[in-house]
Amino acid sequence: MQVLKFGGSSVATPDAIRSVASILQAKKTNEPLVVVVSALGKITDQLLQCGSLAATGNVTYKELIQSITQRHLDMARELVPVAIQSSILSFIIQQFNELEDICNSVYHLKELSDRTIARILSFGEQLSSHIVSTYLNTHGITNTWLDATKHIVTDSNYLKAVVNFPATNKSIQSVIPKQSDGLWIVPGFIASDEEGRITILGRGGSDYTAAIFAAALQASVLEIWTDVSGMMTADPREVKHAKVISRISYQEAMELSHFGAKVIYPPTLQPAMQLNIPVWIKNTFAPEDHGTIIESNIVHTKGTICGISSIANISLISLEGSGMIGIPGYSKLLFETLASCEINVILITQASSEHSICVGIEASIATKAKKALDKAFAYEINRGMVNPIVVEQDLSIIALVGDNMKNHAGTSGKMFGALGRNGINVRAISQGSSERNISAVIASADVKKAINVLHEEFFETTYKQVNVFIIGTGNVGSRLLAQIKQQQAYLQKNANIQLRVIGIANSRRMLFEEHGIDLNQLDRLDSAEPMDLQAFINRIQTMNLRNSVFVDVTASNSVANTYADLFLKSISVVACNKIACSSAYNNYQHLKGMATDRHTSFLFETNVGAGLPVIGTLNDLLRSGDAINEIHAVLSGTLNFVFNNYDGTRSFATVVKQAQDEGYTEPDPRLDLGGTDVMRKIMILAREAGARLEMEQIVNHSFMPASCMEGSVENFYSEMERQEAHFKKLYTEATANGKKLKFVANYKNGEAAVGLQQIDPQHDFYHLYGKDNIVLFYTNRYKDQPMVIKGAGAGAEVTASGVFADIIRAASV
Ligand SMILES: NC(=O)C1=CN([C@@H]2O[C@H](COP(=O)(O)OP(=O)(O)OC[C@H]3O[C@@H](n4cnc5c(N)ncnc54)[C@H](O)[C@@H]3O)[C@@H](O)[C@H]2O)C=CC1
Numbered sequence: 001m002q003v004l005k006f007g008g009s010s011v012a013t014p015d016a017i018r019s020v021a022s023i024l025q026a027k028k029t030n031e032p033l034v035v036v037v038s039a040l041g042k043i044t045d046q047l048l049q050c051g052s053l054a055a056t057g058n059v060t061y062k063e064l065i066q067s068i069t070q071r072h073l074d075m076a077r078e079l080v081p082v083a084i085q086s087s088i089l090s091f092i093i094q095q096f097n098e099l100e101d102i103c104n105s106v107y108h109l110k111e112l113s114d115r116t117i118a119r120i121l122s123f124g125e126q127l128s129s130h131i132v133s134t135y136l137n138t139h140g141i142t143n144t145w146l147d148a149t150k151h152i153v154t155d156s157n158y159l160k161a162v163v164n165f166p167a168t169n170k171s172i173q174s175v176i177p178k179q180s181d182g183l184w185i186v187p188g189f190i191a192s193d194e195e196g197r198i199t200i201l202g203r204g205g206s207d208y209t210a211a212i213f214a215a216a217l218q219a220s221v222l223e224i225w226t227d228v229s230g231m232m233t234a235d236p237r238e239v240k241h242a243k244v245i246s247r248i249s250y251q252e253a254m255e256l257s258h259f260g261a262k263v264i265y266p267p268t269l270q271p272a273m274q275l276n277i278p279v280w281i282k283n284t285f286a287p288e289d290h291g292t293i294i295e296s297n298i299v300h301t302k303g304t305i306c307g308i309s310s311i312a313n314i315s316l317i318s319l320e321g322s323g324m325i326g327i328p329g330y331s332k333l334l335f336e337t338l339a340s341c342e343i344n345v346i347l348i349t350q351a352s353s354e355h356s357i358c359v360g361i362e363a364s365i366a367t368k369a370k371k372a373l374d375k376a377f378a379y380e381i382n383r384g385m386v387n388p389i390v391v392e393q394d395l396s397i398i399a400l401v402g403d404n405m406k407n408h409a410g411t412s413g414k415m416f417g418a419l420g421r422n423g424i425n426v427r428a429i430s431q432g433s434s435e436r437n438i439s440a441v442i443a444s445a446d447v448k449k450a451i452n453v454l455h456e457e458f459f460e461t462t463y464k465q466v467n468v469f470i471i472g473t474g475n476v477g478s479r480l481l482a483q484i485k486q487q488q489a490y491l492q493k494n495a496n497i498q499l500r501v502i503g504i505a506n507s508r509r510m511l512f513e514e515h516g517i518d519l520n521q522l523d524r525l526d527s528a529e530p531m532d533l534q535a536f537i538n539r540i541q542t543m544n545l546r547n548s549v550f551v552d553v554t555a556s557n558s559v560a561n562t563y564a565d566l567f568l569k570s571i572s573v574v575a576c577n578k579i580a581c582s583s584a585y586n587n588y589q590h591l592k593g594m595a596t597d598r599h600t601s602f603l604f605e606t607n608v609g610a611g612l613p614v615i616g617t618l619n620d621l622l623r624s625g626d627a628i629n630e631i632h633a634v635l636s637g638t639l640n641f642v643f644n645n646y647d648g649t650r651s652f653a654t655v656v657k658q659a660q661d662e663g664y665t666e667p668d669p670r671l672d673l674g675g676t677d678v679m680r681k682i683m684i685l686a687r688e689a690g691a692r693l694e695m696e697q698i699v700n701h702s703f704m705p706a707s708c709m710e711g712s713v714e715n716f717y718s719e720m721e722r723q724e725a726h727f728k729k730l731y732t733e734a735t736a737n738g739k740k741l742k743f744v745a746n747y748k749n750g751e752a753a754v755g756l757q758q759i760d761p762q763h764d765f766y767h768l769y770g771k772d773n774i775v776l777f778y779t780n781r782y783k784d785q786p787m788v789i790k791g792a793g794a795g796a797e798v799t800a801s802g803v804f805a806d807i808i809r810a811a812s813v
């Protein structure tokens with residue numbers, strides 16, 4: 001014996017009913033089949049509306065009945081051959097005449113009792129089951145229509161009737177023999193009381209009918225056919241990569257369904273569950289899909305949780321006060337008051353300090369609850385023993401569900417770690433002793449992000465999604481975008497990172513694409529909306545995507561000033577812009593502190609030495625217990641290039657211009673030539689090493705004539721031409737001494753200085769070619785021979801790759 005139930009969507013259209021027929025045909029079983037049918041999709045709501053309109057004196061119920069009649073007639077005409085249509089058509093018309101008579105009475109009496117509602121609603125299943133039965137009979141699938149109202153016996157609670165199981169089981173067993181190959185079509189949802197008055201079985205009623213038949217007949221399986229391929233690991237409208245759960249226990253299904261997975265309403269499956277009858281969720285429109293089997297004793301081989309669910313529109317009600325500690329009776333009064341107002345409590349937490357009790361309830365009844373509780377606790381509130389009730393709004397519950405969580409350490413750590421890293425504040429937590437569910441109350445605005453974060457953490461072993469927002473598409477930014485484009489597929493395949501660029505901006509335009517910008521179509525930026533920095537930041541925050549990384553590839557002060565707002569939302573920042581880290585020490589520390597507090601990344605490896613691993617190495621030394629005592633370095637790629645290439649045959653200005661054209665200089669090359677860029681870098685290293693250093697404290701022995709540094713960049717170049725003799729003299733003197741010119745930065749004992757030096761051939765800095773940088777770290781462990789880091793220290797390609805590495809580091813946290 002098998003029982004199958006087809007829901008409203010499975011019988012909503014003629015094609016859907018044809019699919020039902022194919023499914024039944026494919027069964028080819030010798031077992032008896034009972035097929036329970038819901039009303040055509042949306043009909044139950046419309047029938048209810050007919051009753052309500054009539055009861056409120058609104059005559060449009062007649063038009064609504066007309067259109068419902070038409071839908072059923074059209075359905076029958078399309079499905080049943082013309083020659084034999086007349087009997088089903090007259091049945092439909094007769095049923096709707098009856099419905100109209102009932103609604104007319106409601107209209108005249110302006111009275112709509114529960115009994116009448118039950119009667120009105122019963123037409124939906126009566127009609128759909130007759131149409132299905134007739135269609136099947138006329139297409140070679142012989143069946144018997146069985147009136148559920150004659151066999152399911154209930155009390156007279158018309159809208160949520162309670163089944164009399166002994167009478168019902170006996171009646172069903174008497175009409176359906178266990179040993180047969182018959183097929184019965186049964187209307188779901190409807191029953192009758194002992195006087196034969198129609199009753200309905202409440203929410204999920206057709207599932208209940210099916211479960212009642214399955215239990216009465218001790219079916220081998222109960223199949224629930226619907227329009228999705230089973231219960232999923234998360235709501236697929238929220239989580240793109242949600243997967244169907246192939247097997248799940250009854251208890252897990254209960255928990256998941258309670259928390260919003262609307263595929264089934266498990267309480268209605270209770271009769272089948274009590275007898276351990278497996279319940280199989282299948283898709284009428286994709287019958288080849290496996291679906292979900294709900295049964296007992298599931299052994300999950302993978303993972304500790306089977307799904308993630310959520311409930312929206314929650315309010316938290318808090319009862320708090322020092323007068324509660326150690327005094328029994330507060331929770332009794334709280335829950336009694338809520339119960340007396342028929343307020344359902346969805347979640348409960350109480351701290352072991354007994355100082356507060358917090359309950360989650362439906363938001364729509366929060367005001368009613370507060371009023372009732374303030375009244376109930378008026379005495380205690382007036383005496384200051386407890387505070388007036390606090391209601392927090394705009395909240396939702398998210399829950400992890402899984403039998404395997406029991407006695408399995410680490411699930412909640414993983415859950416809250418992932419939420420924390422993404423800046424999702426948890427307002428309340430609840431875990432029952434069954435350890436099958438961990439629930440957290442969070443802001444509704446964070447729900448989508450939270451579910452995705454958790455889904456990724458627990459289910460998506462394939463890859464982690466990282467959402468990147470880049471400002472700056474110049475010299476370095478354009479190379480960064482090219483490198484990301486080249487590596488996206490590689491990262492997904494080899495590093496399990498799906499790196500999506502969601503926003504790009506420069507000083508003129510900004511472009512967003514929630515599902516990732518196609519990096520082959522970057523010219524779209526030229527016609528995108530005008531750049532507005534605040535709007536760009538707001539957009540990142542409101543998109544609220546998980547694993548968001550902001551990348552600053554500008555040299556802009558205003559962009560650097562946005563980092564704090566980003567950290568507030570736990571968004572990681574990667575910057576090659578040096579302004580933030582070389583700003584006032586307090587600001588630098590504040591930003592680093594914020595990033596740490598928010599468990600997010602602030603990475604700026606390229607601030608010193610471009611793509612060279614300078615800051616990372618320094619931090620590794622410190623983390624492993626070493627201390628930086630001295631730093632000696634050549635930190636300007638531009639100046640090293642200039643002094644390596646200037647020999648008096650071309651003007652100094654021409655060589656500087658070449659450095660700029662090759663992408664080594666700052667957007668404003670005067671910062672390189674005047675030494676500011678090197679001052680920033682040595683200060684950043686000193687700060688990272690633990691020194692509290694400001695720019696004003698660094699001594700700069702500048703070699704630039706003051707006149708070159710005044711006015712515009714144009715003036716800078718023309719004045720350098722005029723001062724050629726000065727640069728030639730510097731060069732000639734050094735060469736005459738057998739030395740090379742290097743712009744050197746030194747740090748020792750909390751003091752730093754930068755300046756041009758003549759370097760002799762024995763020095764580590766002498767053989768430093770092209771645009772290379774070199775850094776010598778003298779530490780407690782590297783006393784005599786320093787740790788040396790050397791290599792290309794400027795250039796768009798290497799800098800972009802350093803930024804890219806920081807993005808991947810931020811993504812890998
Ligand atoms: N070139 C190199 O070797 C290295 C450069 N860097 C740093 O990289 C950063 C970028 O350098 P480049 O790409 O050479 O500069 P660039 O001048 O070529 O590009 C700067 C980009 O930032 C955009 N931008 C500037 N201000 C903006 C604002 N307020 N809002 C939106 N967009 C804005 C510009 O439109 C442009 O797209 C600089 O901070 C530099 O210090 C760091 C290490 C090495």
Ligand SMILES: N[C@@H](CC=O)C(=O)O
Binds near residue numbers: 608639672
């Ligand atoms: N302009 C800088 C680039 C790297 O920070 C340099 O020349 O070193």
